[in-house]
Amino acid sequence: MTLNFWARNRSVILYGVSLAILLFLMKWLEWRFIIVDYAFELYAGALAVIFTALGIWLATKLTKPKTNTIIVEKEVMVTNGDFVLDEKQLAGLGISKRELEVLQLMAEGLSNHQIAGRLFVSLNTIKTHSSKVFEKLEVQRRTQAVDKARRLNLIP
Amino acid sequence: MTLNFWARNRSVILYGVSLAILLFLMKWLEWRFIIVDYAFELYAGALAVIFTALGIWLATKLTKPKTNTIIVEKEVMVTNGDFVLDEKQLAGLGISKRELEVLQLMAEGLSNHQIAGRLFVSLNTIKTHSSKVFEKLEVQRRTQAVDKARRLNLIP
DNA sequence: GGTAAAATCACCCTAAAGTATGAGCTAAAA
DNA sequence: TTTTAGCTCATACTTTAGGGTGATTTTACC
Known part of the structure; x- marks a missing residue:
């Protein structure tokens, strides 16, 4: 039951956990670099890249790979090899x-x-x-x- | 040539532009909400969600759908009248x-x-x-x- | 010019194909 | 029962095809 819950919500849970960890890291870094004001843009940039990557990863998990089926007709010449007696x-x-x-x-x-x-x-x-x-x-x-x-x- | 450049790097350019716009918005909001200190978590949260969505969108763009080509042979009768000397x-x-x-x-x-x-x-x-x-x-x-x-x- | 290949032609001989005539047997249709 | 069609076989003869040998001329290439 609990295993079932984990298996089904694995991606969401991982996403939430990593979000929490990242926020914690950022808070921690905020205290370390609070004097440097332009650091905010760095946070934002890093945040954007990280969560974009996370989004891509999520996309590959959530979306089924599309398969484009193309049917190509190829003409094969068949000679009148089948003799039929008149x-x-x-x-x-x-x-x-x-x-x-x-x-x-x-x-x-x-x-x-x-x-x-x-x-x-x-x-x-x-x-x-x-x-x-x-x-x-x-x-x-x-x-x-x-x-x-x-x-x-x-x-x- | 320029059209070619645009066509090829369309997704990347759009990503860059939207990132710049979002950063501008956050900078603007930073000036509006600079008094409220916990607003930072809101930024981060919003940022995370937005860029995750953007990542997902990018993923759908970057991944090419698999192409499954099925060749169907179509027989074409050739009349035996067309003799070609070997x-x-x-x-x-x-x-x-x-x-x-x-x-x-x-x-x-x-x-x-x-x-x-x-x-x-x-x-x-x-x-x-x-x-x-x-x-x-x-x-x-x-x-x-x-x-x-x-x-x-x-x-x- | 020299050489080789292709085309042409002749003659001799044998084998195979084709024609003519006739006959016998069997099964099916009239 | 008789007739007809199909299959099989033989003999004699004629025509055509095929193999062998050789020679000459023409053509193409070096």
């Missing part, structure tokens, strides 16, 4: 699931032989699918097919 | 101007024969350039070259 285009062209698989691997730079291995079928099968894809895309060679398919959002 | 990559790979031209047309789906016609050179020249490009890109076929070049931002 299903409608695919259906419209009549390209089958398997045909698309072949096209995708073709675009990755795989040879027909490599694609065959990847999809566990024969080279002939890949050639067949390629031809079908070329037909549907109305192109003559793989580079053309890849270029067009990319443009039509069939491959990334 | 000149450094190009130079690093040692791909010549002519070689790049061939690569670009290759990516558009043109056959070697067609590219030769486009650039007014022989088919052999195109084959030579192709081989050089493949070598520098460390690939074996045009689809691979195109795929890699795209990834390295050499072609759109």
Whole structure:
């Protein structure tokens, strides 16, 4: 209870005590330098400085530190990396699931032989699918097919 | 310049001026109440309170509020149409101007024969350039070259 | 002028891609 | 049941691409 009272009024009590001590000191000094008249300005000056400092100290105790929150928006460039297959285009062209698989691997730079291995079928099968894809895309060679398919959002 | 001086030392100047004014007031009051001896304690008390308040005011002025900067990233979509050639990559790979031209047309789906016609050179020249490009890109076929070049931002 | 790099061209050979034709199997739709 | 679409595979042939070797000309730099 008493501890509570002290904890809560600590600053005020300290302020009062220090004020009392200072007044006592000044009274004492008054008796020592009573002959010197201009000493008053010195007292006043000292008093002003001391209590200003005390005020500053009190301020830091009584006031909560202000926090200025500044929100800065930073633009981050995001490329259209998220490829989305154009299903409608695919259906419209009549390209089958398997045909698309072949096209995708073709675009990755795989040879027909490599694609065959990847999809566990024969080279002939890949050639067949390629031809079908070329037909549907109305192109003559793989580079053309890849270029067009990319443009039509069939491959990334 | 003078404005700058004022702006920067505003608090200090105000403090000095108010101190001078208060000292003048006390001197004036000293002449009015010189007969009453205990008035000194009143001065001191008033002085203490006033300068404490002044100290508090100063503290609020001198202490800068903390700035908490929060950076919010805002995504901005960039259309993939804005292709920018990676000149450094190009130079690093040692791909010549002519070689790049061939690569670009290759990516558009043109056959070697067609590219030769486009650039007014022989088919052999195109084959030579192709081989050089493949070598520098460390690939074996045009689809691979195109795929890699795209990834390295050499072609759109 | 000398040198190196880039561009151009030729020829030979092989590999890969692309075309044409045909066939078989399975699942789904008519 | 029949038809259709999709997938798989084969064979024969043609075209294109790719690798190798070498040479000449042009261009840029010292």
